[in-house]
Amino acid sequence: MTRTDQRGRIATALRRWCSRFEPIGLVVGLVFYCWSMSPSLLPRPWYLQAVATGLSVACGYGVGVVAVWGVRRMELTREWPERLRRWGWSAIGAAAAVVLPLFLVLGAWWQNISRELVGIEPSQSRDYAGVFVVAAIVVVLVITLARGIRRVTDLLIALIGRVLPPPVSRGLAVVAIGVVLVVAIEGLLTTGISRISNGSAAAADTGSAEGVERPSAPERSGSPASDEAWDSLGREGRTFVAGGPTSDEITSVTGRPALTPIRVYAGRKSVDADGLGLGRATVDSLADRLVAELDRTGAFDREYLAIATTTGRGWVNASVASALEYLAGGDTAIAAIQYSYLPSPLAFLADRNTPLIAGRAVFETVYRRVQDRPENNRPKLLTFGESLGSYGGQDAFSGVQDMLARTDGALWVGTPNFSEQWSRVTDSRDPGSPEILPVVYGGQNVRFAAGPSDLDAPGLVDWESPRIVYWQHPSDPIVWWSFDLLFGKPDWLREPRGVDVDKGMTWIPLVTFWQVTLDMALAAEVPEGHGHAYGADAASMWAPILNVDDSELVDRVTDAMR
Known part of the structure; x- marks a missing residue:
């Protein structure tokens, strides 16, 4: 097989893989990508920014997919001509080609403003080059996990549907999967962490x-x-x-x-x-x-x-x-x-x-x-x-x-x-x-x-x-982090910002939660008088x-x- 044939196969496989994504989900994910670069309570190193961006984009993609699913359930969609579909994909690609690097630069700029507010030396914009790569890996992992959960849910629906009507089988399957996930996560956080970490922590x-x-x-x-x-x-x-x-x-x-x-x-x-x-x-x-x-x-x-x-x-x-x-x-x-x-x-x-x-x-x-x-x-x-x-x-x-x-x-x-x-x-x-x-x-x-x-x-x-x-x-994420940040704007983001918080910080559904969550990771590693120091x-x-x-x-x- 020639090198040209190999490239062709790779390109075909890549197009096939990309075609599995919902276009509207990608558009919303791109918007969340831009939002994720906005300032938060504390400056973040590029790798934490990458995680916050990846999780935000995955949430945005999920919002877009759910919205499309709801519209389809109401039978408000139509089949678009193939030419318009190609134009749509081309428009998404062109927008991404402009937006992705632009907001990497803007994100680095906003982070340096936050660094100045807490007395940290500015970083180089090139440090943000790795954000896109790591964020993309996080997005793929989260979406793959979500698709796996969906497949398991569909399988359970099919099994229950053999004996119960479809609405009942869907409801029971969703509840069952939800309970299993909650129990699994809770077990990981309590028993799992205690068994895995407690021994090494006791030794230390x-x-x-x-x-x-x-x-x-x-x-x-x-x-x-x-x-x-x-x-x-x-x-x-x-x-x-x-x-x-x-x-x-x-x-x-x-x-x-x-x-x-x-x-x-x-x-x-x-x-x-x-x-x-x-x-x-x-x-x-x-x-x-x-x-x-x-x-x-x-x-x-x-x-x-x-x-x-x-x-x-x-x-x-x-x-x-x-x-x-x-x-x-x-x-x-x-x-x-x-x-x-x-x-x-x-x-x-x-x-x-x-x-x-x-x-x-x-x-x-x-x-x-x-x-x-x-x-x-x-x-x-x-x-x-x-x-x-x-x-x-x-x-x-x-x-x-x-x-x-x-x-x-x-x-x-x-x-x-x-x-x-x-x-x-x-x-x-x-x-x-x-x-x-x-x-x-x-x-x-x-x-x-x-x-x-x-x-x-x-x-x-x-x-x-x-x-x-x-x-x-004002910049201490330990004080301000809450699950309520997912869907509710807190009073401290309705008020004028504190002296060491970027005035451009604003509340964004889902995104602000991940930003503040990642801010906590190094909250005590800033100069005294800021963050959790x-x-x-x-x-x-x-x-x-x-x-x-x-x-x-x-x-x-x-x-x-x-």
């Missing part, structure tokens, strides 16, 4: 981060004086208890004598729990061990006792913890437990119940111990958490009034959109205040902030104690909660943590 949890050494101070869990073994604390627990400022470091920043901050921690290994999540009994056991450490270290005699609800495998934001210790002169105790071996993304997918169990159990156990002491000899009780930690920590309370009644302040950082407490507070905002920075009862006890200046924004009423701060960046500004967030009215001290603490 045995190591320590570079530079982390066992503390010698008795004020720390894992020290020689502690009942909690150093090896039982987990990777993040060891990092937490070994970190933070010393009393000398605090004194050098504040200019006043300081105490050694107390940090206590109970690792999951200490209760020998296996599996993805912990039950209430084992979480209660961890909470009891934590209280025993608080008693051992004299934590209940400190001015401030803070309960930190951790993320998936026990991470505590070092800046948030250290800022509290600096501002309080080390007269603090911070308590936390590890409730999972999984990193937050996998814990988010596979187990959202355990953070709630952990948040409630730890707070209730510590709170009861505090209440057992004489009223004039109790520490001020604080609580804080970031991401899944904020989600789990807030669930210890029935509402804001309960939080105000049982704590002396709270700092919630980068709260996920699915958090019920956050949603209730946000939805109760004063009329006219934006969703990205809600005002609740004029800011009397609760305030939202993207940066320090938002805590004292014009128009707020006098701030009363206790004080609760919700710290969230919360750092040294924690000092400004803690200061009003602690009633620290010393802006110079806050600035010194902030500089010390940068």
Whole structure:
């Protein structure tokens, strides 16, 4: 066979393969391709953009196919002459030849605008060359999967149709396939992830981060004086208890004598729990061990006792913890437990119940111990958490009034959109205040902030104690991601955009969901003050909660943590 014949066969096979696609679906998919390049919350590397584009195009193609199917069901179609069909395919090809490269260039340009807004160096447009190839692979894979599901559905319809009327057989087949898909996906996210990932995550949890050494101070869990073994604390627990400022470091920043901050921690290994999540009994056991450490270290005699609800495998934001210790002169105790071996993304997918169990159990156990002491000899009780930690920590309370009644302040950082407490507070905002920075009862006890200046924004009423701060960046996809983005325009996209979000970002059905979903992948890999990167500004967030009215001290603490 000559090379010319080979090319001819390949061209024929390619034309035959392309003819299987619905032209209207391709047109709609091309529109979704253009939309997918539009700006989102954060700049994305080309490979994440490719995935977002591929998924968006596949959704657009599906919309077009469903629309054509509906029109055909209503018998509103007609058979077009072959010449018009060829012209149609030629028009689609010509449009694609112009639109595909044009929007690759525009997409790279929009991404560089987003990069500038969050303080990242611009990328080269040529980096986007791979978007088309990877996106095309994603589209083909998704469409192939969808066609496979359709074939299975048709086969099931035929089987059921032997004994039941066609309308009933179609309905039963669709319901049956839907149930199987839901069960399969749910099983993958819970049992599958836990079995595949939990073992490797537990193995990784045995190591320590570079530079982390066992503390010698008795004020720390894992020290020689502690009942909690150093090896039982987990990777993040060891990092937490070994970190933070010393009393000398605090004194050098504040200019006043300081105490050694107390940090206590109970690792999951200490209760020998296996599996993805912990039950209430084992979480209660961890909470009891934590209280025993608080008693051992004299934590209940400190001015401030803070309960930190951790993320998936026990991470505590070092800046948030250290800022509290600096501002309080080390007269603090911070308590936390590890409730999972999984990193937050996998814990988010596979187990959202355990953070709630952990948040409630730890707070209730510590709170009861505090209440057992004489009223004039109790520490001020604080609580804080970031991401899944904020989600789990807030669930210890029935509402804001309960939080105000049982704590002396709270700092919630980068709260996920699915958090019920956050949603209730946000939805109760004063009329006219934006969703990205809600005002609740004029800011009397609760305030939202993207940066320090938002805590004292014009128009707020006098701030009363206790004080609760919700710290969230306009560009943080963890805060704004929701399944509602698929088909509903959220308030934060009806309002003026935040200072670090491209003003050109708009809501597009289906597309915005995939954009924000992919934004989450590297949300913490941007400079502090943007996305899901919360750092040294924690000092400004803690200061009003602690009633620290010393802006110079806050600035010194902030500089010390940068």
